[in-house]
Amino acid sequence: MTPALMRQADPALRPATAMNSAADPRVLGTIAMPGVAVALWQRQPDPGFQAWLDALHPDQLPRLRQVLRPQDAPAAIAPACDASALPHGPHRQALTDQIAALTTQAASHLGALLVTLRIEVTAGQTCPKWHMDGVRARLICTLRGPGTQFGPASGPDDVAHIQQMPTGHAALFRGRAWGNGATGILHRSPPAQPGRTRLVVVVDPVDEAASC
Structure with missing residues (x-):
């Protein structure tokens, strides 16, 4: 067998296209398994x-972009909620707890001591092109509005068999910087829907520059 054919036959060089999903957050850890491109935590809001959350005016939704230790997420989220005049109460606390849990889970399963936490509010399609992120892996969770779309690549900028994450579900997607075992799954923001505002949580390992 020629070296070229040997490389072609090496399973480690095949793009990862499998998705693991479960209601247990430990499923996020399976992103490190050979062949797995997406690990989906089936959270039930x-x-x-x-x-x-759906009834809030978009101006009341918190916005944040900060590099932090996972355990410091609640302290960072509180002033973001204050800045948007989000009323205190059990639901605001639940929102803080959920975002903090997403941050902790991402950091734990990616072995990151620091992360970049982004809380984004958008009414448009922020990343309309099918792509993979320029990071090792990225956690995405849409807490309000339509979820992220993804599917196996059928070309450099297109997918076959589009799937869409349900609202509240969280996923780790392998990115271009994963290393061995490139991903064969692309994703994008869902098309904008009139009158619907999305609240999206994104968590990246801090050692990689976040890029859409």
Whole structure:
């Protein structure tokens, strides 16, 4: 067998295209398994909390971009909520707790001592092109509005069999900087829907520059 054919046959060089999903957050750790490109945590939002969050005026939704230790996420989220005049109460606390848990889970499963936490509010399609992120891996969770779309690459900027994350579900996506085992899954922001504002949490390992 020629060296070229040997490289072609090496499973380690094949793009990862598998997705693991479960209601247990430990499923996020399977992103490190050979062949896995997406690890999906099937979080089920509390109906009362979701109704409260969906009813908020977009101006009341917190916005944040900060490099921090995972354990410092609650302290960073509080002033972001204050800045948007988000009322104090059990639902605001639940929002803080959920974002902090997402941050901690991402950092734990990626072995990151520091992360970049982004809380984004958007009514448009911020990343309309199919892409993979220029990071080792990225956690994405849409807490309000339509979730991220993804699917196996059918070309450099297109996918076959589009799937969409349900609201509240969280996923780790392998990025271009993963190393051995490139990803064969692309993703993008969902098309904008009139009158619908998204609240999206994104967590990256801090040692990599976040890029859409």
